[in-house]
Amino acid sequence: xxxxxxxxxxxxxxxxxxxxxxxxxxxxxxxxxxxxxxxxxxxxxxxxxxxxxxxxxxxxxxxxxxxxxxxxxxxxxxxxxxxxxxxxxxxxxxxxxxxxxxxxxxxxxxxxxxxxxxxxxxxxxxxxxxxxxxxxxxxxxxxxxxxxxxxxxxxxxxxxxxxxxxxxxxxxxxxxxxxxxxxxxxxxxxxxxxxxxxxxxxxxxxxxxxxxxxxxxxxxxxxxxxxxxxxxxxxxxxxxxxxxxxxxxx
Amino acid sequence: xxxxxxxxxxxxxxxxxxxxxxxxxxxxxxxxxxxxxxxxxxxxxxxxxxxxxxxxxxxxxxxxxxxxxxxxxxxxxxxxxxxxxxxxxxxxxxxxxxxxxxxxxxxxxxxxxxxxxxxxxxxxxxxxxxxxxxxxxxxxxxxxxxxxxxxxxxxxxxxxxxxxxxxxxxxxxxxxxxxxxxxxxxxxxxxxxxxxxxxxxxxxxxxxxxxxxxxxxxxxxxxxxxxxxxxxxxxxxxxxxxxxxxxxxxxxxxxxxxxxxxxxxxxxxxxxxxxxxxxxxxxxxxxxxx
Amino acid sequence: xxxxxxxxxxxxxxxxxxxxxxxxxxxxxxxxxxxxxxxxxxxxxxxxxxxxxxxxxxxxxxxxxxxxxxxxxxxxxxxxxxxxxxxxxxxxxxxxxxxxxxxxxxxxxxxxxxxxxxxxxxxxxxxxxxxxxxxxxxxxxxxxxxxxxxxxxxxxxxxxxxxxxxxxxxxxxxxxxxxxxxxxxxxxxxxxxxxxxxxxxxxxxxxxxxxxxxxxxxxxxxxxxxxxxxxxxxxxxxxxxxxxxxxxxxxxxxxxxxxxxxxxxxxxxxxxxxxxxxxxxxxxxxxxxxxxxxxxxxxxxxxxxxxxxxxxxxxxxxxxxxxxxxxxxxx
Numbered sequence: 001x002x003x004x005x006x007x008x009x010x011x012x013x014x015x016x017x018x019x020x021x022x023x024x025x026x027x028x029x030x031x032x033x034x035x036x037x038x039x040x041x042x043x044x045x046x047x048x049x050x051x052x053x054x055x056x057x058x059x060x061x062x063x064x065x066x067x068x069x070x071x072x073x074x075x076x077x078x079x080x081x082x083x084x085x086x087x088x089x090x091x092x093x094x095x096x097x098x099x100x101x102x103x104x105x106x107x108x109x110x111x112x113x114x115x116x117x118x119x120x121x122x123x124x125x126x127x128x129x130x131x132x133x134x135x136x137x138x139x140x141x142x143x144x145x146x147x148x149x150x151x152x153x154x155x156x157x158x159x160x161x162x163x164x165x166x167x168x169x170x171x172x173x174x175x176x177x178x179x180x181x182x183x184x185x186x187x188x189x190x191x192x193x194x195x196x197x198x199x200x201x202x203x204x205x206x207x208x209x210x211x212x213x214x215x216x217x218x219x220x221x222x223x224x225x226x227x228x229x230x231x232x233x234x235x236x237x238x239x240x241x242x243x244x245x246x247x248x249x250x
Numbered sequence: 251x252x253x254x255x256x257x258x259x260x261x262x263x264x265x266x267x268x269x270x271x272x273x274x275x276x277x278x279x280x281x282x283x284x285x286x287x288x289x290x291x292x293x294x295x296x297x298x299x300x301x302x303x304x305x306x307x308x309x310x311x312x313x314x315x316x317x318x319x320x321x322x323x324x325x326x327x328x329x330x331x332x333x334x335x336x337x338x339x340x341x342x343x344x345x346x347x348x349x350x351x352x353x354x355x356x357x358x359x360x361x362x363x364x365x366x367x368x369x370x371x372x373x374x375x376x377x378x379x380x381x382x383x384x385x386x387x388x389x390x391x392x393x394x395x396x397x398x399x400x401x402x403x404x405x406x407x408x409x410x411x412x413x414x415x416x417x418x419x420x421x422x423x424x425x426x427x428x429x430x431x432x433x434x435x436x437x438x439x440x441x442x443x444x445x446x447x448x449x450x451x452x453x454x455x456x457x458x459x460x461x462x463x464x465x466x467x468x469x470x471x472x473x474x475x476x477x478x479x480x481x482x483x484x485x486x487x488x489x490x491x492x493x494x495x496x497x498x499x500x501x502x503x504x505x506x507x508x509x510x511x512x513x514x515x516x517x518x519x520x521x522x523x524x525x526x527x528x529x530x531x532x533x534x535x536x537x538x539x540x
Numbered sequence: 541x542x543x544x545x546x547x548x549x550x551x552x553x554x555x556x557x558x559x560x561x562x563x564x565x566x567x568x569x570x571x572x573x574x575x576x577x578x579x580x581x582x583x584x585x586x587x588x589x590x591x592x593x594x595x596x597x598x599x600x601x602x603x604x605x606x607x608x609x610x611x612x613x614x615x616x617x618x619x620x621x622x623x624x625x626x627x628x629x630x631x632x633x634x635x636x637x638x639x640x641x642x643x644x645x646x647x648x649x650x651x652x653x654x655x656x657x658x659x660x661x662x663x664x665x666x667x668x669x670x671x672x673x674x675x676x677x678x679x680x681x682x683x684x685x686x687x688x689x690x691x692x693x694x695x696x697x698x699x700x701x702x703x704x705x706x707x708x709x710x711x712x713x714x715x716x717x718x719x720x721x722x723x724x725x726x727x728x729x730x731x732x733x734x735x736x737x738x739x740x741x742x743x744x745x746x747x748x749x750x751x752x753x754x755x756x757x758x759x760x761x762x763x764x765x766x767x768x769x770x771x772x773x774x775x776x777x778x779x780x781x782x783x784x785x786x787x788x789x790x791x792x793x794x795x796x797x798x799x800x801x802x803x804x805x806x807x808x809x810x811x812x813x814x815x816x817x818x819x820x821x822x823x824x825x826x827x828x829x830x831x832x833x834x835x836x837x838x839x840x841x842x843x844x845x846x847x848x849x850x851x852x853x854x855x856x857x858x859x860x861x862x863x864x865x866x867x868x869x870x871x
């Protein structure tokens with residue numbers, strides 16, 4: 001079987017005395033949705049930063065598209081089709097929505113008219129078409145999340161790293177944005193998503209990795225992982241698995 | 251050709267000068283440590299204090315060392331007001347705007363001095379300015395020795411302020427974690443202004459210590475402030491021991507550099523160190539991340 | 541080319557000035573103003589569009605001035621070639637400073653500091669090096685021929701500097717509409733987000749500083765030709781670093797006409813102050829310092845920004861109404 005699109009091999013990252021990521025390994029196949037979950041502070045965003053080139057790992061390798069890309073700068077990875085969104089949305093505040101998306105589009109289109117047209121198309125796809133002329137700072141949180149998605153999508157990625165893209169959205173906004181994410185997958189884009197919204201993880205992800213205290217403690221299908229004792233303990237504390245088990249049994 | 255005695259004297263003079271540099275740098279690093287801004291107006295404030303000390307002697311006959319007791323509090327008040335009513339409101343926390351506002355103040359103050367007092371260089375003629383103390387193997391200028399002692403007194407006073415008083419604790423809290431301090435009920439704008447005032451007061455004391463052996467003109471402070479920047483960058487932005495150690499070090503470098511290469515190139519050497527440190531290790535020897 | 545009409549109109553309007561202004565005093569004022577506008581237009585590329593605030597643009601201005609002066613005076617090079625060499629020299633200095641500063645990842649205050657330091661280093665070197673005339677400076681021989689880029693009539697100098705400013709405006713407009721410009725602005729707004737979208741931030745900033753330095757160096761070359769005398773304090777002094785940054789900040793950072801508008805305002809204020817209180821040293825810079833503070837406090841996007849805000853306010857208040865409830869909700 002061919003190597004998955006993204007392979008993270010025993011990556012560790014130390015910050016002084018703190019081991020933020022400890023020998024984490026995961027993989028993400030092309031055109032599939034993979035989730036990375038875990039309690040707060042587990043090191044998920046740090047792992048994303050390492051994968052996308054913003055941080056160098058202390059040990060370990062990152063393989064993307066069959067190539068070792070460990071330590072490569074973010075813009076080079078973006079050019080190879082790896083796009084990422086940020087946990088705290090970072091729009092180009094002073095620019096319009098269209099111009100925001102265009103920055104991503106310019107990666108694949110040199111000419112201004114082409115980039116703007118591509119930006120319009122992506123904006124429509126993500127549901128921002130009536131906001132294209134708005135300044136980014138005037139958008140609601142939900143709209144900003146879509147803008148993050150649109151910008152990343154405009155770079156024509158093969159792999160999309162989504163960092164808590166659903167955080168801060170209310171249930172109806174989540175319900176609206178999930179199909180958009182699913183549609184990326186249908187286009188052939190692989191997605192790795194860090195998420196806390198469990199219902200979305202369950203419905204979207206085909207494979208789930210669980211990170212706790214920097215270590216991968218479980219992986220598998222969403223239901224398997226949800227019933228995993230170690231995972232329950234990581235979220236709810238020591239002894240919780242037994243309690244949950246007995247509650248189910250009783 | 252080069253006697254170790256002469257070298258030793260150059261080094262000691264460097265240390266003595268360095269103490270005053272350290273004081274100027276201390277003010278700068280205090281402001282940076284608390285407000286996280288680089289105070290480009292530092293040099294102009296030094297020039298203003300020099301003029302104040304000059305006129306205190308000329309018009310009121312006040313010896314600079316005595317005048318310091320009046321000029322320092324006045325400078326504190328000025329610094330407080332500047333931060334509270336001009337810099338703070340104008341910059342609204344935006345890094346780049348703060349840079350511009352302090353630059354604007356620097357230009358305004360320096361040129362106000364130029365406009366009011368012209369560019370002529372003045373000096374004070376003090377009786378003890380050229381007296382020396384016999385230090386065994388070297389003759390040291392009295393004002394320089396007094397400066398050295400005074401700077402350490404000031405440093406200790408500041409340290410006591412920071413560790414023992416409530417205000418000092420509040421300052422350290424804001425420096426470390428502004429949001430948390432705010433949530434704990436500390437009036438951050440007030441603390442910022444106090445920190446700025448203290449930094450300005452340091453500079454004022456330095457001016458009074460300098461004036462017996464230095465000159466007064468509107469751009470006199472500039473030469474100092476670039477040295478102070480070098481020290482702060484070398485010793486680490488926001489680090490008090492860094493400012494002190496760095497000041498002494500730079501004083502010695504300047505003394506030796508001037509000794510071997512002449513004054514202009516000595517200055518150049520300091521700038522080169524500055525650039526090199528900025529490029530290679532902006533957090534300096536003791537400081538936190540840039 | 542719809543996008544260039546405003547520039548064409550403005551430049552044409554300026555070009556007509558010598559037709560009805562014959563006073564040398566006024567023409568001189570306008571020449572100096574346009575020269576400062578050119579220096580500011582250069583700063584604006586790095587600072588306004590790129591968001592990297594340099595406090596040492598004198599390094600580029602002075603290099604342009606000295607290169608052209610030295611080539612003419614010591615090596616007999618033609619003034620126009622000297623001009624081109626001066627621009628190239630300024631660009632080269634920009635490349636060096638940029639390579640060092642941006643590779644080291646310097647941002648914001650640290651970047652401002654390092655540019656200040658470089659300018660000072662150059663000033664000190666120029667004040668002691670024999671080739672720059674050390675403390676005495678360099679005097680370009682009076683040679684009122686077009687081939688020597690010197691003109692009898694001030695009006696011709698005026699048109700020359702206007703042409704240079706026009707070129708700078710056009711280049712800035714091209715920048716705004718190019719991929720490089722979009723990337724540069726993205727880096728200004730949020731460097732990390734830009735990198736995640738494939739923007740090579742370091743290279744983009746380097747390109748910006750080289751471009752910026754070249755334009756400001758051109759202003760320096762012009763200074764040398766117009767005043768025929770430079771020394772370290774003139775060429776590399778803080779006055780030009782300040783004026784180069786002041787004009788776009790006041791006029792409107794990151795806008796085409798910001799530097800031009802700012803230069804007109806700043807220089808006019810300086811003249812007005814001088815008329816009111818007499819020609820005392822320090823007065824104009826004092827006014828500039830005060831204006832800078834006031835602008836940052838009350839109109840941080842400069843005059844262009846303030847005018848745009850006023851325009852937007854008037855439009856919203858008296859003309860437009862929300863198109864739909866959806867728009868009102870989003871807006």
